[in-house]
Amino acid sequence: MSLSRFNALQTVEHRYDAPLEALEGIPTSIASYFGENVFDDASMQQYLPEIVYLSVKASVQSGQKLSRETADEVAVGMKKWAEEKGCTHFAHWFQPLTGKTAEKHDSFFTMTHDGRVIEEFTGSALVQQEPDGSSFPSGGLRSTFEARGYTIWDPSSPAFMMEAADGKTLCIPTIFVTYGGQAQDYKLPLLRSQNLLDKAAVPVCQYFDPAVDKVTATLGWEQEYFLVDEALFNARPDLVMTGRTLLGRPAAKHQQLEDHYFGSIPERVYAFMRDLETECHKLGIPVRTRHNEVAPAQYEVAPIFEEINVAVDHNQLLMDLMERVGRRNKLSVLLHEKPFAGINGSGKHNNWSMGTNTGVNLLSPGKDPGKNLRFLTFFVNTIMAVYKYADILRASIAHAGNDHRLGANEAPPAIISVFIGEAMSKLLNQIANGKKTDGQAVKRALDLLAKLPNLEMDNTDRNRTSPFAFTGNKFEIRAVGSSQNCAGPMTVMNTMMGLQLQEFRSDVDKLIAKGTEQNEAILMVLKNYIRKSKAIVFEGNNYSDEWKEEAEKRGLNNFATTPEALDVLGKKLAQDFFSKAKVMDASELEAYHAVQLHIYCTKLSIEAKALEEIVNSMVMPAVLRYQTELAQNIGALKAIGLDGDADFQKDTLKAVLKNVSAIKEGLAKMHKAFEKAHHADGIREEADILCHKVRPQMDAIREAVDELETVIDDQYWPLVKYRELLLLR
Secondary structure (H helix, E strand, O other): OOHHHHHHHHHHHOOOOOOOHHHOOOOOOHHHOOOOOEOOHHHHHHHOOHHHHHHHHHHHHHOOOOOHHHHHHHHHHHHHHHHHHOOOEEEEEEOEOOOOOEEEEEEOEEEOOOOOEEEOOOHHHHHEEOOEOOOOOOOOOOOOOOOEEEEEEOOOOOOEEEEEOOEEEEEEEEEEEEOOOOEOEOHHHHHHHHHHHHHHHHHHHOOOOOOOOOEEEEEEEEEEEEEEEHHHHHOOHHHHHHOOOOOOOOOOOOOOOOOOOOOOOOHHHHHHHHHHHHHHHHOOOOEEEEEEOOOOOEEEEEEOOEEHHHHHHHHHHHHHHHHHHHHHOOEEEEOOOOOOOOOOOOEEEEEEEEEEOOOOEOOOOOOOHHHHHHHHHHHHHHHHHHHHHHHHHHHHOOOHHHHHHOOOOOOOOOOOOEEOOHHHHHHHHHHHHOOOOOHHHHHHHHHHHHOOOOOOOOOOOOOOOOOEEEOOOOEEEOOOEOOOOOHHHHHHHHHHHHHHHHHHHHHHHHHHHOOOOHHHHHHHHHHHHHHHHHHHEOOOOOOOHHHHHHHHHHOOOOOOOHHHHHHHHHOHHHHHHHHHHOOOOHHHHHHHHHHHHHHHHHHHHHHHHHHHHHHHHHHHHHHHHHHHHHHHHHHHHHHOOOHHHOHHHHHHHHHHHHHHHHHHHHHHHHHHHHHHHHOOOOHHHHHHHHHHHHHHHHHHHHHHHHHHHOOOOOOOOOOOOHHHHHHOO
């Protein structure tokens, strides 16, 4: 009998829903405690002198550095706020290229030269710290012996207090750079891309409204995840080591009845969700939506949209919170894109738009038909940007976990296309096919748009198969993986839109300089863009084989795997893209590319080693034990003359032997391919071998093991089964 599996099942059987201490005393009104652990605008007004508060606000608005004196005063106020909350330590909280968050804690406690103990937090400690950077992914920007790295305060994202293990720590969002100031994280490129977008979008907005002097990208993410009991999780070494099941046959019942989606939330899960939401709200994360997702044990949480930098920070913080809250609820949170074969995986839909300082969503049609040319301008330019830079957008969502999900029956394919809905497609076609570009043509285009039903409510049916879909007042990038840092694809989104708007303004201004009226010039340029970008717009079923053929005819690339998708980062298109935008210089881009390939190779290597260990130490002993039992049974029947009644046993033994042989062959081939990868000529070749040689053997081994799961005596089978992981609450 498999002790680990059955001990885990017994633990689950005796689970009880104890009252959640974390929720005791929390008011039912979210508004009464929302943001209580955030050094937000209200806290700054309370704890900072007015002139210091205004300086911080001006710095955030302009992107200018704060003076040392101002930083010292901010540190004094922030420390007072934190100590009143019970904080004893502070930490620079940052987002290295690991994809996780990182933090180095320091105590407020220090000693003076004469031995006195004091509590201190200076402006220099607030603004800059020096964590040992040698063990973070650098992609060659820094040698191992060059350990120096810097975290630098990002005042545009509020500091917050993290509570964990009865301790309270002041956390300060920061960027992470090398000694030479080069980006080694996700936040700095995102901030640079936001600055580009702002500078490019404001002049375009001023064609329509001179009062606009600030444009900010906004983001609303939708986080999907799985929950399994922690005892079952701990009994699955593959889940513990890789985040996904490397073995396991789909249960007879999983999502076929479509009864889990939006279904009644199980009580233990409901308690987890309430606990998580409370922690989120205390930290100012505006989560609002919770529901069951399609697959059993799969769920979703989503917030109200926010400014993009804060939204990214909040999503990273949420993923950390989910693990903490899960542990105290005896649940394990799975953020891998495909933790279970044969059922839906998890994505993180990124709903992206742009807003102005005047309160306008630039991707929302105005109630005044005269304002709709502004909407049309930003709408068409978004499509054009995706058309030009689709391969870079594809690279931004490429990683090992997403390779299992993209193109499956619940996720968009690896081909980047744009869905805009039937009504908008007809409208753009009418504009593109129009012969005139004078004032009457402008009026006709605006009249057509004004006559459409409410786009936000009625006119853009969701297309679950599209990787990039217009949903009424935003674009939804559906291909982002659930474990990813949103900053990667959002940096690309901001950058490509910023570059596109720069080109648009140049094209329009050239026509105006030749005497064309402004609105006529805008329509002429938009008409040209609509015609050029037509290939990227697709309204049909992205899952179909017909679309793959059609996409190839249109010249759209289909990079099915991470190594293929990442290749664009080494090409002139991406080099020019990032350098022209000043989002990443050549060395930063090269390092980022190397890091992503290294992470890919490392994850596949871990999976291969874990699979071999589990097969050899857990699966095969159980299989051989059952094989011996079958052989003995057949021999016993033969000894008493009942050999003819042993057909079932013989067939079963043959099936066992066949699959054991397949496993042996698969392990031998995987070893050979793995050894070849180990001696590959560079990281790109290693990635290719792991992807196309090692992974297929892993799949072959899995197929044989999963076949054995159907015939081996249940009491011998060592691995917690899908039916137990997904259906036991």
